[in-house]
Amino acid sequence: MLRAHTVEQVRAAEATLLAALPEGALMQRAAHGLAYAVLDLLGGGYGRRVLLLVGSGDNGGDALYAGAVLARRGAYVEAWLLSDRAHQDGVAALREAGGRVIDPPLVEVRRAQRGASKPRRDFDVVVDGIVGIGGRPPLRPDAAAALDAVAGVPVVAVDIPSGVDVDTGELAGSHVTADVTVTFGTHKVAQLVDPAAQHSGVVHLVDIGLDLPEPALEALQPADVAALLPWPDPQAHKYTRGVVGVRAGSATYPGAALLSVAGADCGLAGMVRYVGDPAVVDRVREAHPDVVGDGRVQAWVVGSGSDSGAEEALQAALADEVPLVVDADALEFADLVTGLPAVLTPHAGELATMLGEDRVDVEARPLHHVRAAADVYGTTVLLKGRHSLVAEPGRPVRVTTTGIPWLATAGAGDVLGGVIGALLAAGLTPYDAASVGSWLHGAAATLASRGGPIVATDVARALPGVIATLPA
Numbered sequence: 001m002l003r004a005h006t007v008e009q010v011r012a013a014e015a016t017l018l019a020a021l022p023e024g025a026l027m028q029r030a031a032h033g034l035a036y037a038v039l040d041l042l043g044g045g046y047g048r049r050v051l052l053l054v055g056s057g058d059n060g061g062d063a064l065y066a067g068a069v070l071a072r073r074g075a076y077v078e079a080w081l082l083s084d085r086a087h088q089d090g091v092a093a094l095r096e097a098g099g100r101v102i103d104p105p106l107v108e109v110r111r112a113q114r115g116a117s118k119p120r121r122d123f124d125v126v127v128d129g130i131v132g133i134g135g136r137p138p139l140r141p142d143a144a145a146a147l148d149a150v151a152g153v154p155v156v157a158v159d160i161p162s163g164v165d166v167d168t169g170e171l172a173g174s175h176v177t178a179d180v181t182v183t184f185g186t187h188k189v190a191q192l193v194d195p196a197a198q199h200s201g202v203v204h205l206v207d208i209g210l211d212l213p214e215p216a217l218e219a220l221q222p223a224d225v226a227a228l229l230p231w232p233d234p235q236a237h238k239y240t241r242g243v244v245g246v247r248a249g250s251a252t253y254p255g256a257a258l259l260s261v262a263g264a265d266c267g268l269a270g271m272v273r274y275v276g277d278p279a280v281v282d283r284v285r286e287a288h289p290d291v292v293g294d295g296r297v298q299a300w301v302v303g304s305g306s307d308s309g310a311e312e313a314l315q316a317a318l319a320d321e322v323p324l325v326v327d328a329d330a331l332e333f334a335d336l337v338t339g340l341p342a343v344l345t346p347h348a349g350e351l352a353t354m355l356g357e358d359r360v361d362v363e364a365r366p367l368h369h370v371r372a373a374a375d376v377y378g379t380t381v382l383l384k385g386r387h388s389l390v391a392e393p394g395r396p397v398r399v400t401t402t403g404i405p406w407l408a409t410a411g412a413g414d415v416l417g418g419v420i421g422a423l424l425a426a427g428l429t430p431y432d433a434a435s436v437g438s439w440l441h442g443a444a445a446t447l448a449s450r451g452g453p454i455v456a457t458d459v460a461r462a463l464p465g466v467i468a469t470l471p472a
Protein backbone atom coordinates (compact mmCIF):
# COMPACT_ATOMS: atom_id res chain seq x y z
CA MET A 1 0.00 0.00 0.00
CA LEU A 2 1.28 3.45 -0.79
CA ARG A 3 0.46 5.74 2.12
CA ALA A 4 0.33 9.51 2.56
CA HIS A 5 0.30 11.32 5.90
CA THR A 6 -0.56 14.83 7.03
CA VAL A 7 1.98 17.43 8.07
CA GLU A 8 0.86 17.04 11.68
CA GLN A 9 1.43 13.26 11.55
CA VAL A 10 4.86 13.72 9.97
CA ARG A 11 5.85 16.34 12.55
CA ALA A 12 4.85 14.03 15.42
CA ALA A 13 6.79 11.07 13.99
CA GLU A 14 9.75 13.32 13.28
CA ALA A 15 9.81 14.56 16.89
CA THR A 16 10.06 11.01 18.23
CA LEU A 17 12.89 10.15 15.87
CA LEU A 18 14.77 13.42 16.41
CA ALA A 19 14.85 12.73 20.14
CA ALA A 20 16.45 9.34 19.50
CA LEU A 21 19.05 10.36 16.90
CA PRO A 22 22.18 12.55 16.94
CA GLU A 23 21.51 16.15 15.87
CA GLY A 24 21.30 16.59 12.12
CA ALA A 25 21.09 12.86 11.36
CA LEU A 26 17.58 13.06 9.94
CA MET A 27 18.43 15.93 7.62
CA GLN A 28 21.51 14.03 6.45
CA ARG A 29 19.34 11.03 5.57
CA ALA A 30 16.98 13.28 3.64
CA ALA A 31 19.77 15.21 1.90
CA HIS A 32 21.61 12.08 0.78
CA GLY A 33 18.40 10.57 -0.61
CA LEU A 34 17.79 13.82 -2.45
CA ALA A 35 21.32 14.03 -3.81
CA TYR A 36 21.22 10.47 -5.15
CA ALA A 37 17.88 11.14 -6.85
CA VAL A 38 19.40 14.21 -8.56
CA LEU A 39 22.48 12.20 -9.61
CA ASP A 40 20.17 9.55 -11.00
CA LEU A 41 18.23 12.16 -13.00
CA LEU A 42 21.40 13.78 -14.33
CA GLY A 43 23.17 10.50 -15.01
CA GLY A 44 26.06 11.56 -12.76
CA GLY A 45 27.55 14.61 -11.05
CA TYR A 46 30.74 15.59 -12.86
CA GLY A 47 30.31 18.66 -15.06
CA ARG A 48 26.60 19.02 -14.29
CA ARG A 49 25.22 22.44 -13.36
CA VAL A 50 22.85 22.58 -10.42
CA LEU A 51 20.94 25.59 -9.05
CA LEU A 52 19.52 25.38 -5.54
CA LEU A 53 16.57 27.62 -4.66
CA VAL A 54 16.82 27.92 -0.89
CA GLY A 55 14.13 29.20 1.47
CA SER A 56 14.33 29.95 5.18
CA GLY A 57 13.48 26.52 6.62
CA ASP A 58 14.78 22.98 6.83
CA ASN A 59 13.59 22.32 3.28
CA GLY A 60 16.32 24.72 2.17
CA GLY A 61 18.68 22.89 4.54
CA ASP A 62 18.01 19.62 2.74
CA ALA A 63 18.76 21.32 -0.59
CA LEU A 64 22.03 22.83 0.70
CA TYR A 65 23.37 19.57 2.14
CA ALA A 66 22.36 17.71 -1.03
CA GLY A 67 24.14 20.45 -2.99
CA ALA A 68 27.29 19.72 -0.95
CA VAL A 69 27.10 16.03 -1.92
CA LEU A 70 26.66 16.98 -5.58
CA ALA A 71 29.56 19.46 -5.45
CA ARG A 72 31.81 16.74 -4.06
CA ARG A 73 30.78 14.62 -7.05
CA GLY A 74 32.12 17.30 -9.38
CA ALA A 75 28.94 19.26 -10.11
CA TYR A 76 28.93 23.04 -10.33
CA VAL A 77 26.44 23.94 -7.59
CA GLU A 78 25.14 27.42 -7.01
CA ALA A 79 22.70 28.40 -4.25
CA TRP A 80 20.20 31.22 -4.59
CA LEU A 81 19.24 32.19 -1.05
CA LEU A 82 15.72 33.58 -0.98
CA SER A 83 15.99 34.51 2.69
CA ASP A 84 18.75 35.96 4.83
CA ARG A 85 17.87 33.24 7.37
CA ALA A 86 18.81 30.28 5.19
CA HIS A 87 20.10 27.19 7.03
CA GLN A 88 23.55 28.39 8.18
CA ASP A 89 25.18 25.00 8.70
CA GLY A 90 23.87 23.95 5.29
CA VAL A 91 25.37 27.05 3.66
CA ALA A 92 28.71 26.33 5.37
CA ALA A 93 28.61 22.69 4.22
CA LEU A 94 27.92 23.73 0.63
CA ARG A 95 30.76 26.24 0.63
CA GLU A 96 33.15 23.73 2.15
CA ALA A 97 32.31 21.24 -0.59
CA GLY A 98 33.08 23.83 -3.27
CA GLY A 99 29.55 25.06 -3.95
CA ARG A 100 28.88 28.74 -4.44
CA VAL A 101 26.45 31.14 -2.82
CA ILE A 102 26.08 34.14 -5.09
CA ASP A 103 24.30 37.40 -4.40
CA PRO A 104 22.77 38.54 -6.64
CA PRO A 105 22.38 35.11 -8.21
CA LEU A 106 24.23 34.63 -11.48
CA VAL A 107 21.13 33.44 -13.24
CA GLU A 108 19.41 36.75 -12.47
CA VAL A 109 22.39 38.80 -13.63
CA ARG A 110 22.58 36.91 -16.93
CA ARG A 111 18.88 37.23 -17.44
CA ALA A 112 19.04 40.99 -16.84
CA GLN A 113 22.00 41.26 -19.24
CA ARG A 114 20.11 39.44 -21.96
CA GLY A 115 16.87 41.23 -21.15
CA ALA A 116 15.35 38.00 -22.31
CA SER A 117 12.01 36.62 -21.31
CA LYS A 118 13.35 33.18 -22.26
CA PRO A 119 16.29 32.34 -19.99
CA ARG A 120 19.09 30.27 -21.48
CA ARG A 121 19.39 26.81 -20.03
CA ASP A 122 22.27 27.78 -17.76
CA PHE A 123 21.52 24.89 -15.43
CA ASP A 124 20.81 21.21 -15.92
CA VAL A 125 18.53 21.09 -12.93
CA VAL A 126 16.90 23.34 -10.35
CA VAL A 127 16.50 21.94 -6.83
CA ASP A 128 13.42 23.48 -5.25
CA GLY A 129 14.19 23.94 -1.55
CA ILE A 130 11.97 27.00 -1.18
CA VAL A 131 9.46 25.51 1.27
CA GLY A 132 8.47 22.03 2.36
CA ILE A 133 5.84 20.93 4.81
CA GLY A 134 6.21 24.24 6.70
CA GLY A 135 5.10 26.34 3.72
CA ARG A 136 1.80 28.13 3.35
CA PRO A 137 0.56 28.73 -0.20
CA PRO A 138 0.93 30.66 -2.39
CA LEU A 139 4.64 31.31 -2.97
CA ARG A 140 5.78 34.80 -2.09
CA PRO A 141 6.57 37.13 -5.01
CA ASP A 142 10.37 36.83 -4.63
CA ALA A 143 10.18 33.04 -4.77
CA ALA A 144 7.80 33.22 -7.74
CA ALA A 145 10.21 35.60 -9.53
CA ALA A 146 13.11 33.20 -8.93
CA LEU A 147 11.08 30.41 -10.54
CA ASP A 148 10.34 32.64 -13.52
CA ALA A 149 14.04 33.26 -13.98
CA VAL A 150 14.75 29.54 -14.38
CA ALA A 151 11.66 28.57 -16.36
CA GLY A 152 12.37 25.69 -18.72
CA VAL A 153 15.00 24.02 -16.54
CA PRO A 154 13.97 20.62 -15.09
CA VAL A 155 12.97 20.89 -11.43
CA VAL A 156 13.54 18.43 -8.60
CA ALA A 157 11.27 19.45 -5.71
CA VAL A 158 12.47 18.79 -2.18
CA ASP A 159 9.71 17.00 -0.26
CA ILE A 160 6.89 18.90 -1.96
CA PRO A 161 6.60 21.26 -4.96
CA SER A 162 6.83 24.57 -3.11
CA GLY A 163 3.63 26.58 -2.96
CA VAL A 164 1.03 23.78 -3.08
CA ASP A 165 -1.17 23.06 -0.07
CA VAL A 166 0.47 19.95 1.39
CA ASP A 167 -2.53 18.42 3.20
CA THR A 168 -5.28 19.14 0.69
CA GLY A 169 -3.67 19.13 -2.75
CA GLU A 170 -5.24 22.52 -3.43
CA LEU A 171 -3.55 25.34 -5.33
CA ALA A 172 -3.77 28.99 -4.40
CA GLY A 173 -1.57 30.95 -6.78
CA SER A 174 2.08 30.62 -7.60
CA HIS A 175 3.74 27.21 -7.04
CA VAL A 176 6.46 24.96 -8.41
CA THR A 177 5.79 22.41 -11.12
CA ALA A 178 8.28 19.61 -10.58
CA ASP A 179 9.62 16.92 -12.89
CA VAL A 180 10.62 14.85 -9.88
CA THR A 181 9.65 15.22 -6.22
CA VAL A 182 11.90 13.59 -3.66
CA THR A 183 9.86 13.15 -0.51
CA PHE A 184 10.89 11.97 2.94
CA GLY A 185 9.46 9.37 5.31
CA THR A 186 6.06 9.04 3.66
CA HIS A 187 4.11 10.45 0.74
CA LYS A 188 2.27 13.72 1.28
CA VAL A 189 -1.37 14.19 0.28
CA ALA A 190 -0.57 16.81 -2.37
CA GLN A 191 1.56 14.31 -4.31
CA LEU A 192 -1.48 12.12 -4.94
CA VAL A 193 -4.52 14.40 -4.93
CA ASP A 194 -5.31 16.74 -7.81
CA PRO A 195 -4.82 19.48 -8.73
CA ALA A 196 -1.46 19.55 -6.88
CA ALA A 197 -0.59 15.96 -7.86
CA GLN A 198 -0.32 17.11 -11.47
CA HIS A 199 2.59 19.33 -10.41
CA SER A 200 4.57 16.73 -8.45
CA GLY A 201 6.06 14.85 -11.41
CA VAL A 202 7.53 11.46 -10.60
CA VAL A 203 7.53 11.02 -6.83
CA HIS A 204 10.53 9.32 -5.23
CA LEU A 205 10.19 8.29 -1.58
CA VAL A 206 13.26 8.30 0.68
CA ASP A 207 12.84 6.20 3.80
CA ILE A 208 14.20 8.13 6.80
CA GLY A 209 12.88 5.73 9.42
CA LEU A 210 9.70 7.51 10.56
CA ASP A 211 7.21 5.39 12.51
CA LEU A 212 3.82 6.54 11.27
CA PRO A 213 0.16 6.00 12.26
CA GLU A 214 -2.83 5.20 10.00
CA PRO A 215 -2.46 7.43 6.94
CA ALA A 216 -4.80 10.18 5.75
CA LEU A 217 -4.68 8.75 2.26
CA GLU A 218 -3.67 5.50 0.61
CA ALA A 219 -3.24 4.17 -2.91
CA LEU A 220 -3.68 0.48 -3.72
CA GLN A 221 -0.74 -1.28 -5.37
CA PRO A 222 -1.00 -4.46 -7.50
CA ALA A 223 -0.31 -6.72 -4.48
CA ASP A 224 -3.08 -4.99 -2.48
CA VAL A 225 -5.53 -5.45 -5.33
CA ALA A 226 -4.54 -9.11 -5.66
CA ALA A 227 -5.06 -9.61 -1.91
CA LEU A 228 -8.54 -8.07 -2.00
CA LEU A 229 -9.72 -9.68 -5.23
CA PRO A 230 -12.38 -12.42 -4.97
CA TRP A 231 -10.38 -15.30 -6.46
CA PRO A 232 -12.77 -18.25 -6.87
CA ASP A 233 -11.99 -21.12 -4.50
CA PRO A 234 -11.86 -24.69 -5.87
CA GLN A 235 -15.36 -25.55 -4.55
CA ALA A 236 -16.94 -22.42 -6.02
CA HIS A 237 -20.15 -22.45 -8.01
CA LYS A 238 -21.80 -19.48 -9.62
CA TYR A 239 -24.00 -18.64 -6.63
CA THR A 240 -21.17 -18.80 -4.09
CA ARG A 241 -19.26 -16.30 -6.22
CA GLY A 242 -22.13 -13.80 -6.01
CA VAL A 243 -24.78 -12.53 -8.44
CA VAL A 244 -24.81 -8.92 -9.57
CA GLY A 245 -27.93 -7.23 -10.92
CA VAL A 246 -27.96 -4.25 -13.26
CA ARG A 247 -30.85 -1.78 -13.54
CA ALA A 248 -29.41 0.71 -16.02
CA GLY A 249 -30.11 2.08 -19.48
CA SER A 250 -33.43 3.02 -21.04
CA ALA A 251 -35.07 3.20 -24.45
CA THR A 252 -33.33 6.57 -24.83
CA TYR A 253 -29.93 5.32 -23.62
CA PRO A 254 -29.66 1.59 -24.42
CA GLY A 255 -25.86 1.87 -24.66
CA ALA A 256 -25.56 2.62 -20.95
CA ALA A 257 -27.23 -0.72 -20.20
CA LEU A 258 -24.79 -2.53 -22.50
CA LEU A 259 -21.79 -0.83 -20.92
CA SER A 260 -22.91 -1.31 -17.30
CA VAL A 261 -23.52 -4.97 -18.06
CA ALA A 262 -20.15 -5.22 -19.84
CA GLY A 263 -18.47 -3.99 -16.64
CA ALA A 264 -20.54 -6.26 -14.39
CA ASP A 265 -19.88 -9.20 -16.75
CA CYS A 266 -16.09 -8.96 -16.43
CA GLY A 267 -16.03 -12.36 -14.72
CA LEU A 268 -15.56 -11.25 -11.12
CA ALA A 269 -19.07 -12.31 -10.06
CA GLY A 270 -20.68 -15.71 -10.69
CA MET A 271 -23.65 -14.38 -12.66
CA VAL A 272 -25.13 -11.16 -14.03
CA ARG A 273 -28.85 -10.26 -14.13
CA TYR A 274 -30.27 -7.41 -16.18
CA VAL A 275 -33.65 -5.76 -15.59
CA GLY A 276 -34.94 -2.99 -17.85
CA ASP A 277 -36.94 -1.92 -20.88
CA PRO A 278 -37.86 -5.07 -22.92
CA ALA A 279 -36.25 -3.72 -26.09
CA VAL A 280 -33.06 -3.08 -24.16
CA VAL A 281 -33.20 -6.54 -22.55
CA ASP A 282 -33.06 -8.09 -26.04
CA ARG A 283 -30.00 -6.06 -26.97
CA VAL A 284 -28.23 -6.91 -23.71
CA ARG A 285 -28.90 -10.66 -24.20
CA GLU A 286 -27.66 -10.49 -27.78
CA ALA A 287 -24.38 -8.90 -26.69
CA HIS A 288 -24.06 -10.97 -23.48
CA PRO A 289 -25.71 -14.40 -23.85
CA ASP A 290 -24.72 -15.35 -20.29
CA VAL A 291 -26.81 -12.56 -18.75
CA VAL A 292 -30.14 -13.59 -17.23
CA GLY A 293 -33.27 -11.76 -16.04
CA ASP A 294 -34.64 -10.67 -12.67
CA GLY A 295 -34.07 -12.77 -9.53
CA ARG A 296 -32.01 -12.86 -6.35
CA VAL A 297 -28.83 -10.81 -6.35
CA GLN A 298 -26.14 -9.90 -3.83
CA ALA A 299 -25.68 -6.36 -5.24
CA TRP A 300 -27.40 -3.96 -7.62
CA VAL A 301 -25.94 -1.42 -10.05
CA VAL A 302 -28.42 1.38 -10.69
CA GLY A 303 -28.68 4.57 -12.68
CA SER A 304 -26.38 4.76 -15.72
CA GLY A 305 -28.59 6.01 -18.56
CA SER A 306 -31.74 5.26 -16.52
CA ASP A 307 -33.18 8.60 -17.58
CA SER A 308 -36.63 9.24 -16.06
CA GLY A 309 -36.77 5.66 -14.72
CA ALA A 310 -33.91 6.24 -12.24
CA GLU A 311 -35.97 6.71 -9.08
CA GLU A 312 -38.15 3.68 -9.77
CA ALA A 313 -35.08 1.55 -10.53
CA LEU A 314 -33.43 2.66 -7.31
CA GLN A 315 -36.54 1.98 -5.23
CA ALA A 316 -36.83 -1.50 -6.75
CA ALA A 317 -33.18 -2.24 -6.02
CA LEU A 318 -33.48 -0.94 -2.44
CA ALA A 319 -36.28 -3.42 -1.76
CA ASP A 320 -33.72 -6.25 -1.95
CA GLU A 321 -31.65 -4.78 0.92
CA VAL A 322 -28.32 -5.57 -0.76
CA PRO A 323 -25.36 -3.22 -1.36
CA LEU A 324 -25.80 -0.83 -4.26
CA VAL A 325 -23.82 1.10 -6.82
CA VAL A 326 -25.62 4.38 -7.41
CA ASP A 327 -24.51 6.08 -10.62
CA ALA A 328 -25.48 8.91 -12.97
CA ASP A 329 -29.27 9.54 -13.10
CA ALA A 330 -29.84 7.72 -9.79
CA LEU A 331 -27.49 10.09 -7.95
CA GLU A 332 -30.34 12.62 -7.86
CA PHE A 333 -32.02 10.27 -5.38
CA ALA A 334 -28.88 9.42 -3.42
CA ASP A 335 -30.47 10.53 -0.14
CA LEU A 336 -32.50 7.29 -0.32
CA VAL A 337 -29.31 5.32 0.41
CA THR A 338 -28.09 7.51 3.27
CA GLY A 339 -26.39 5.32 5.84
CA LEU A 340 -26.78 2.15 3.74
CA PRO A 341 -23.96 0.03 2.28
CA ALA A 342 -23.53 1.64 -1.12
CA VAL A 343 -21.06 3.21 -3.51
CA LEU A 344 -22.08 6.55 -4.99
CA THR A 345 -20.09 7.21 -8.17
CA PRO A 346 -20.39 10.87 -9.18
CA HIS A 347 -18.02 12.81 -11.43
CA ALA A 348 -17.26 16.38 -10.36
CA GLY A 349 -20.36 17.85 -12.04
CA GLU A 350 -22.67 15.32 -10.41
CA LEU A 351 -21.06 15.77 -6.99
CA ALA A 352 -21.45 19.54 -7.33
CA THR A 353 -25.19 19.10 -7.95
CA MET A 354 -25.51 16.67 -5.02
CA LEU A 355 -23.80 19.06 -2.61
CA GLY A 356 -25.23 22.30 -4.04
CA GLU A 357 -21.70 23.44 -4.91
CA ASP A 358 -19.98 24.82 -7.97
CA ARG A 359 -18.31 22.28 -10.31
CA VAL A 360 -15.21 24.47 -10.51
CA ASP A 361 -14.90 24.37 -6.73
CA VAL A 362 -15.31 20.58 -6.64
CA GLU A 363 -12.48 20.30 -9.19
CA ALA A 364 -10.32 22.72 -7.20
CA ARG A 365 -10.97 20.94 -3.85
CA PRO A 366 -11.85 17.33 -4.70
CA LEU A 367 -10.55 15.88 -1.43
CA HIS A 368 -12.57 18.30 0.66
CA HIS A 369 -15.76 17.64 -1.29
CA VAL A 370 -15.51 13.85 -1.48
CA ARG A 371 -15.01 13.71 2.28
CA ALA A 372 -17.96 16.06 2.78
CA ALA A 373 -20.17 13.87 0.58
CA ALA A 374 -19.18 10.70 2.46
CA ASP A 375 -20.17 12.43 5.71
CA VAL A 376 -23.44 13.83 4.32
CA TYR A 377 -24.57 10.47 2.89
CA GLY A 378 -22.93 8.31 5.57
CA THR A 379 -21.70 5.90 2.91
CA THR A 380 -18.92 5.33 0.36
CA VAL A 381 -18.41 7.99 -2.31
CA LEU A 382 -16.19 7.56 -5.37
CA LEU A 383 -15.43 10.90 -6.99
CA LYS A 384 -14.33 10.11 -10.55
CA GLY A 385 -11.58 12.05 -12.27
CA ARG A 386 -7.92 11.78 -13.25
CA HIS A 387 -7.04 10.51 -9.79
CA SER A 388 -10.40 9.22 -8.52
CA LEU A 389 -10.98 9.40 -4.77
CA VAL A 390 -12.88 6.94 -2.57
CA ALA A 391 -14.08 8.32 0.76
CA GLU A 392 -15.89 6.61 3.59
CA PRO A 393 -16.41 8.13 7.05
CA GLY A 394 -13.60 7.14 9.43
CA ARG A 395 -11.34 5.54 6.78
CA PRO A 396 -8.31 6.87 4.89
CA VAL A 397 -9.34 8.25 1.51
CA ARG A 398 -8.18 5.90 -1.25
CA VAL A 399 -6.81 7.47 -4.41
CA THR A 400 -6.62 5.69 -7.76
CA THR A 401 -3.34 6.23 -9.57
CA THR A 402 -3.95 3.85 -12.48
CA GLY A 403 -5.55 5.13 -15.67
CA ILE A 404 -4.71 7.42 -18.57
CA PRO A 405 -6.33 10.51 -20.10
CA TRP A 406 -7.76 8.36 -22.95
CA LEU A 407 -10.11 6.95 -20.29
CA ALA A 408 -12.01 10.23 -20.32
CA THR A 409 -14.43 8.78 -22.88
CA ALA A 410 -18.21 8.47 -22.97
CA GLY A 411 -19.54 5.44 -21.13
CA ALA A 412 -16.33 4.66 -19.25
CA GLY A 413 -18.17 5.49 -16.03
CA ASP A 414 -20.95 3.01 -16.88
CA VAL A 415 -18.37 0.22 -17.19
CA LEU A 416 -16.86 1.24 -13.84
CA GLY A 417 -20.22 1.03 -12.06
CA GLY A 418 -20.66 -2.51 -13.38
CA VAL A 419 -17.22 -3.62 -12.19
CA ILE A 420 -17.81 -2.23 -8.71
CA GLY A 421 -21.19 -3.98 -8.62
CA ALA A 422 -19.56 -7.32 -9.47
CA LEU A 423 -17.07 -6.83 -6.63
CA LEU A 424 -19.86 -5.94 -4.18
CA ALA A 425 -21.75 -9.05 -5.21
CA ALA A 426 -18.61 -11.12 -4.67
CA GLY A 427 -18.54 -9.92 -1.07
CA LEU A 428 -16.14 -6.97 -0.97
CA THR A 429 -17.12 -4.05 1.26
CA PRO A 430 -18.26 -0.89 -0.56
CA TYR A 431 -14.93 0.77 0.34
CA ASP A 432 -12.84 -2.10 -1.10
CA ALA A 433 -15.16 -2.66 -4.07
CA ALA A 434 -14.98 1.01 -5.06
CA SER A 435 -11.20 1.30 -4.72
CA VAL A 436 -10.36 -2.09 -6.27
CA GLY A 437 -12.89 -1.51 -9.09
CA SER A 438 -11.47 1.92 -9.81
CA TRP A 439 -7.91 0.54 -9.81
CA LEU A 440 -8.82 -2.30 -12.22
CA HIS A 441 -10.76 0.09 -14.47
CA GLY A 442 -7.76 2.43 -14.78
CA ALA A 443 -5.34 -0.44 -15.36
CA ALA A 444 -7.66 -1.91 -18.01
CA ALA A 445 -7.68 1.42 -19.83
CA THR A 446 -3.88 1.45 -19.87
CA LEU A 447 -3.72 -2.15 -21.08
CA ALA A 448 -6.33 -1.56 -23.81
CA SER A 449 -4.78 1.68 -24.98
CA ARG A 450 -1.15 0.70 -25.65
CA GLY A 451 -0.67 4.45 -26.08
CA GLY A 452 -3.59 5.01 -28.45
CA PRO A 453 -7.25 5.98 -28.08
CA ILE A 454 -9.86 3.68 -26.54
CA VAL A 455 -13.63 3.55 -26.13
CA ALA A 456 -15.56 2.25 -23.15
CA THR A 457 -16.08 -1.27 -24.53
CA ASP A 458 -12.29 -1.63 -24.91
CA VAL A 459 -11.94 -1.01 -21.17
CA ALA A 460 -14.49 -3.69 -20.31
CA ARG A 461 -12.80 -6.20 -22.65
CA ALA A 462 -9.38 -5.56 -21.11
CA LEU A 463 -10.48 -6.23 -17.52
CA PRO A 464 -9.86 -10.02 -17.48
CA GLY A 465 -6.40 -9.41 -18.94
CA VAL A 466 -5.54 -7.01 -16.12
CA ILE A 467 -6.67 -9.52 -13.51
CA ALA A 468 -4.53 -12.18 -15.17
CA THR A 469 -1.41 -10.03 -14.68
CA LEU A 470 -1.92 -9.53 -10.92
CA PRO A 471 0.59 -11.18 -8.60
CA ALA A 472 -0.87 -14.48 -7.37
Ligand SMILES: NC(=O)C1=CN([C@@H]2O[C@H](COP(=O)(O)OP(=O)(O)OC[C@H]3O[C@@H](n4cnc5c(N)ncnc54)[C@H](OP(=O)(O)O)[C@@H]3O)[C@@H](O)[C@H]2O)[C@@H](O)CC1
Binds near residue numbers: 027055131137
Ligand atom coordinates in the same frame (compact mmCIF):
# COMPACT_ATOMS: atom_id res chain seq x y z
N1 LIG B 1 9.61 16.34 9.02
C1 LIG B 1 10.62 15.47 8.79
O1 LIG B 1 10.53 14.34 9.18
C2 LIG B 1 11.83 15.94 8.08
C3 LIG B 1 11.86 17.19 7.49
N2 LIG B 1 12.86 17.61 6.73
C4 LIG B 1 12.71 18.79 5.91
O2 LIG B 1 12.20 19.88 6.65
C5 LIG B 1 11.13 20.47 5.91
C6 LIG B 1 10.29 21.26 6.82
O3 LIG B 1 11.11 22.30 7.32
P1 LIG B 1 10.53 23.55 8.15
O4 LIG B 1 9.65 23.09 9.21
O5 LIG B 1 11.71 24.33 8.58
O6 LIG B 1 9.67 24.30 7.10
P2 LIG B 1 9.99 24.70 5.56
O7 LIG B 1 8.91 24.10 4.78
O8 LIG B 1 11.36 24.45 5.13
O9 LIG B 1 9.94 26.28 5.56
C7 LIG B 1 8.92 26.96 6.16
C8 LIG B 1 9.36 28.41 6.24
O10 LIG B 1 9.26 28.97 4.94
C9 LIG B 1 8.71 30.29 5.00
N3 LIG B 1 7.51 30.31 4.15
C10 LIG B 1 6.26 29.84 4.47
N4 LIG B 1 5.42 29.99 3.47
C11 LIG B 1 6.13 30.53 2.46
C12 LIG B 1 5.78 30.93 1.14
N5 LIG B 1 4.53 30.79 0.69
N6 LIG B 1 6.72 31.44 0.34
C13 LIG B 1 7.99 31.61 0.81
N7 LIG B 1 8.37 31.25 2.07
C14 LIG B 1 7.45 30.74 2.88
C15 LIG B 1 8.38 30.53 6.45
O11 LIG B 1 9.43 31.27 7.04
P3 LIG B 1 9.43 32.87 7.12
O12 LIG B 1 10.23 33.28 5.92
O13 LIG B 1 8.02 33.32 7.09
O14 LIG B 1 10.11 33.16 8.40
C16 LIG B 1 8.38 29.16 7.07
O15 LIG B 1 8.80 29.15 8.42
C17 LIG B 1 10.49 19.30 5.25
O16 LIG B 1 9.64 19.64 4.20
C18 LIG B 1 11.72 18.53 4.79
O17 LIG B 1 12.20 19.07 3.57
C19 LIG B 1 14.06 16.77 6.55
O18 LIG B 1 15.19 17.57 6.67
C20 LIG B 1 14.21 15.69 7.60
C21 LIG B 1 12.97 15.00 7.95
Ligand SMILES: Nc1ncnc2c1ncn2[C@@H]1O[C@H](COP(=O)(O)OP(=O)(O)O)[C@@H](O)[C@H]1O
Binds near residue numbers: 404406409411415
Ligand atom coordinates in the same frame (compact mmCIF):
# COMPACT_ATOMS: atom_id res chain seq x y z
N1 LIG C 1 -8.14 12.86 -17.28
C1 LIG C 1 -8.45 11.63 -16.91
N2 LIG C 1 -7.50 10.69 -16.73
C2 LIG C 1 -7.83 9.44 -16.37
N3 LIG C 1 -9.10 9.01 -16.16
C3 LIG C 1 -10.08 9.90 -16.32
C4 LIG C 1 -9.84 11.25 -16.69
N4 LIG C 1 -11.03 11.89 -16.75
C5 LIG C 1 -11.97 10.98 -16.44
N5 LIG C 1 -11.42 9.78 -16.18
C6 LIG C 1 -12.12 8.54 -15.81
O1 LIG C 1 -13.01 8.24 -16.88
C7 LIG C 1 -14.27 7.79 -16.38
C8 LIG C 1 -15.36 8.73 -16.89
O2 LIG C 1 -16.56 8.42 -16.28
P1 LIG C 1 -17.84 9.37 -16.39
O3 LIG C 1 -17.42 10.78 -16.10
O4 LIG C 1 -18.90 8.78 -15.55
O5 LIG C 1 -18.21 9.28 -17.91
P2 LIG C 1 -19.51 8.65 -18.56
O6 LIG C 1 -20.69 9.22 -17.82
O7 LIG C 1 -19.49 9.09 -19.99
O8 LIG C 1 -19.42 7.17 -18.41
C9 LIG C 1 -14.11 7.76 -14.86
O9 LIG C 1 -13.75 6.46 -14.45
C10 LIG C 1 -12.97 8.72 -14.58
O10 LIG C 1 -12.26 8.42 -13.41
Ligand SMILES: [K+]
Binds near residue numbers: 130160162
Ligand atom coordinates in the same frame (compact mmCIF):
# COMPACT_ATOMS: atom_id res chain seq x y z
K1 LIG D 1 10.18 22.25 -1.91
